Amino acid sequence: MYTFAYLRPKSIDEAISLMESYGERTRYIGGGTDILVKIKEKKVLPDFFISLRHISEMAYINYGEAKGILQIGSMTTHSMLEEPSPHPEKIPDPE
Numbered sequence: 001m002y003t004f005a006y007l008r009p010k011s012i013d014e015a016i017s018l019m020e021s022y023g024e025r026t027r028y029i030g031g032g033t034d035i036l037v038k039i040k041e042k043k044v045l046p047d048f049f050i051s052l053r054h055i056s057e058m059a060y061i062n063y064g065e066a067k068g069i070l071q072i073g074s075m076t077t078h079s080m081l082e083e084p085s086p087h088p089e090k091i092p093d094p095e
């Protein structure tokens, strides 16, 4: 039976430090959509998962000073994006 350890860092620094400590047989996991498919197909079988779900500093929407600059963190959820923007005037026009 395949077993693994699931690590839950609270900060980016901690996540990086865990990756440095556990090394090659370690993978970050966000929602698991892709990686769980790869595990089922036995394409990757990590010994350690580092979950990114509890790192609040990766879930953000930042509006820049000028229109056209919008930064979205890589753990931002769809529901966060669905919230009305506090700065609609700064949202870039879709092209």
Ligand SMILES: Cc1cc2nc3c(=O)[nH]c(=O)nc-3n(C[C@H](O)[C@H](O)[C@H](O)COP(=O)(O)OP(=O)(O)OC[C@H]3O[C@@H](n4cnc5c(N)ncnc54)[C@H](O)[C@@H]3O)c2cc1C
Residues within 6 Å of the ligand: 027, 028, 029, 030, 031, 032, 033, 034, 035, 036, 037, 052, 058, 074, 075
């Ligand atoms: C059945 C299926 C249907 C899909 N449908 C769609 C679709 O309709 N539209 C679409 O756009 N995409 C779709 N995808 C693609 C999928 O949504 C993307 O690949 C998405 O990136 C998966 O996110 P996750 O957080 O679940 O990734 P995971 O499976 O958790 O991780 C995937 C890879 O990214 C790394 N990773 C995860 N999170 C981060 C992070 N925050 N920062 C850096 N690295 C990270 C992991 O280490 C891993 O290598 C689909 C995939 C599958 C398997």
